[in-house]
Amino acid sequence: MQPLTSSAPRRDPAPSRIAYRLQRLWLTPLFRLLVRAGLPMVLVAGAASWYLAQPENREALMAQVAELRRSIEARPEFMVRLMVIEGASDSVADDIREILPVDFPVSSFDLDLQAMRERIEELDAVARADLRIRSGGVLEIRIVERQPAAVWRVHGDLELLDAEGRRVAVLESRLERPDLPLLVGVGAERAVPEALALLEAAAPVRERIRGLVRVGERRWDLVLDRDQRIMLPERDPVQALLQVMALNEAQELLARDITVVDMRIPARPTLRLSETAIEELRTLRRVKTENRP
Amino acid sequence: MNQLYASQRAMRQMRRAAIQRGLIAILDIGTSKISCLILRFDGPDSFRPSDGIGPMAGQSTFRVIGAATTRSRGVRFGEIDSMPEAERAIRTAVQAAQKMAGERVDHVIACFSGGAPRSYGLAGEIDLGGEMVREQEVSRVLAAAEVPDYGEGREVLHAQPVNFAIDHRTGLSDPRGQIGNRLAADMHMLTVDAAVIRNLLYCIKRCDLELAGLASAAYVSGLSALVEDEQELGAACIDMGGGTTSLSIFIRKHMIYADCVRMGGEHVTLDISKGLQVPLATAERIKTFYGGVVATGMDDREMIEIGGRTGDWEHDRRTVSRAELIGIMRPRVEEILEEVRVRLDAAGFEHLPSQQIVLTGGASQIPGLDTLAPKILGQQVRIGRPLRVQGLPQAATGAGFASSVGLCLFAAHPQDEWWDFEIPVEGYPARSLKRAVKWFKENW
Numbered sequence: 001m002q003p004l005t006s007s008a009p010r011r012d013p014a015p016s017r018i019a020y021r022l023q024r025l026w027l028t029p030l031f032r033l034l035v036r037a038g039l040p041m042v043l044v045a046g047a048a049s050w051y052l053a054q055p056e057n058r059e060a061l062m063a064q065v066a067e068l069r070r071s072i073e074a075r076p077e078f079m080v081r082l083m084v085i086e087g088a089s090d091s092v093a094d095d096i097r098e099i100l101p102v103d104f105p106v107s108s109f110d111l112d113l114q115a116m117r118e119r120i121e122e123l124d125a126v127a128r129a130d131l132r133i134r135s136g137g138v139l140e141i142r143i144v145e146r147q148p149a150a151v152w153r154v155h156g157d158l159e160l161l162d163a164e165g166r167r168v169a170v171l172e173s174r175l176e177r178p179d180l181p182l183l184v185g186v187g188a189e190r191a192v193p194e195a196l197a198l199l200e201a202a203a204p205v206r207e208r209i210r211g212l213v214r215v216g217e218r219r220w221d222l223v224l225d226r227d228q229r230i231m232l233p234e235r236d237p238v239q240a241l242l243q244v245m246a247l248n249e250a251q252e253l254l255a256r257d258i259t260v261v262d263m264r265i266p267a268r269p270t271l272r273l274s275e276t277a278i279e280e281l282r283t284l285r286r287v288k289t290e291n292r293p
Numbered sequence: 294m295n296q297l298y299a300s301q302r303a304m305r306q307m308r309r310a311a312i313q314r315g316l317i318a319i320l321d322i323g324t325s326k327i328s329c330l331i332l333r334f335d336g337p338d339s340f341r342p343s344d345g346i347g348p349m350a351g352q353s354t355f356r357v358i359g360a361a362t363t364r365s366r367g368v369r370f371g372e373i374d375s376m377p378e379a380e381r382a383i384r385t386a387v388q389a390a391q392k393m394a395g396e397r398v399d400h401v402i403a404c405f406s407g408g409a410p411r412s413y414g415l416a417g418e419i420d421l422g423g424e425m426v427r428e429q430e431v432s433r434v435l436a437a438a439e440v441p442d443y444g445e446g447r448e449v450l451h452a453q454p455v456n457f458a459i460d461h462r463t464g465l466s467d468p469r470g471q472i473g474n475r476l477a478a479d480m481h482m483l484t485v486d487a488a489v490i491r492n493l494l495y496c497i498k499r500c501d502l503e504l505a506g507l508a509s510a511a512y513v514s515g516l517s518a519l520v521e522d523e524q525e526l527g528a529a530c531i532d533m534g535g536g537t538t539s540l541s542i543f544i545r546k547h548m549i550y551a552d553c554v555r556m557g558g559e560h561v562t563l564d565i566s567k568g569l570q571v572p573l574a575t576a577e578r579i580k581t582f583y584g585g586v587v588a589t590g591m592d593d594r595e596m597i598e599i600g601g602r603t604g605d606w607e608h609d610r611r612t613v614s615r616a617e618l619i620g621i622m623r624p625r626v627e628e629i630l631e632e633v634r635v636r637l638d639a640a641g642f643e644h645l646p647s648q649q650i651v652l653t654g655g656a657s658q659i660p661g662l663d664t665l666a667p668k669i670l671g672q673q674v675r676i677g678r679p680l681r682v683q684g685l686p687q688a689a690t691g692a693g694f695a696s697s698v699g700l701c702l703f704a705a706h707p708q709d710e711w712w713d714f715e716i717p718v719e720g721y722p723a724r725s726l727k728r729a730v731k732w733f734k735e736n737w
Contacts, residue, residue: 014381027397
């Protein structure tokens, strides 16, 4: 009989039970996937988390990343050396240079164009600003300035307003811009479009206009020379003014000795005569009654 | 019988599940080699009819993706002799096949030739009462077959219905849907030694595999080595293996007889070893290179170095003529074939319409067997090789792989066995009630 407890070192071509089972395990698709994809992933994730769990490692890594970022940002192709302002008058350009404290050369990564644009647009004289970094390291600022449309006098100061009522600049003297109409009164800046429409409507008497007065922050008075005053209603003032202009056209109303044309109630225009005119009127009426038989 | 039903049904279920998963292993446990094939089932749609490939007896549904053969150990006469050795050999074959396939298999269909298979013809008959035959009637007629006393410690391996008869019409392959008064069935039952099956089961279980089917090697080699018309007209397949020579008789595409002669190629090797005083490995080598069974004048002059390692020059330089070798081999081969003839006669093979005999198996490759065999077995003898299946490596297409290939076919398309029909419900009360009603109708 063969020895049952074989101690023979003869090489057995058959796989051992363990080897056989391991091979079968290895051929199991799920296990294969686990070992080939799952195990490396777990190992890498584990190693990474172990490394990052130590604060000095983390800091070193952050520093390295920051250094790398710095070195890329500081490359000459990203540097901005020059600022060009286009479309702005000299005073506005000076203002812009003043409020943008940029020390050139600077990396384009450090320029916050959005914030710069907001700061520039905060300037009164600037309607719109476009910023871009042109090739060659030039920061180009394209400005659209506000166009003054009226002079506004309030609290003794003179200011320039654009067509939307935004402040453009402070004016030293009315004589600097005699071409612009004068608006007076608190709250006038909020009704500039209406005022411009009124001035347009009052074109026939343009030479006589001295200005528009905002009354009680709600309605306009059109002041002409000879202290004539057209009091316009709060609602639909342009219509009322056109009515007055029509009267003027037909009967030369404004050429007469009238101090106030009161249109506050458009359905009932009221005229106020000057003192002398009243006297004259009374005289005329008396003459008429005396002449009557 | 019920327990057998249960275990066979469980195996069928497992086979179905394995085919559903698309992977099943074939294990041919022989005396001289153990081969393992791994089959991949791609489903029935792998070939369209427009490709010009028909179903081909189900071969087109699978392909071999792994094949391995190893020298058998611990197996004698097709039975497991030393369990650890046999387990190692099975592990070797399965591992190599798995490695080639790159897949893990869990289900295995095995065949073996040992266990002294014994055939029984069973006949059953039931009264139909003029009703149509349905599945239920088929299973009832199979259950009505009188099971012979096949002895203690034996197990039914195959039980296939081979013939149905309704009234006087016999030779029906499928009686379902037909109407008659009397349904009779013939069944072929093959029993083997239960201990052999138990050992095999245990051995396969120790390899972490699950058995999804069990077949007799005689049956499956007949499936692959006989061509279709031989199976139809009647033929005997003789699988000359290493330790056993199994024979099966087919007619009308059913196996009707199987038997096994416990002699094979290894006995020839043993004779050479004894006769020439050489070790078994040398004897095997001499047999494969120079073996034959018909001597010619040329063979007297062809000298074979038989060698040796004793250190004695005279002994180690011995030569033997090929005629002498043939003189040793031929009596043993004749003995095997004569024993087969006896078994065939006992089975009544000479009464079959066709006397075709097909020799296959590893030992059928002896040169000259095609002239020797007709002298003993009859005129219509041919050497058969297994039919080709897709993906089978060239090394596994020889006659020695007839049972492996047959097992593939068996796995793909098993014949209906007894346990594939549903268990007959005991229909007696309902039936007698019906008869009573009928009697009342006729008499009142």
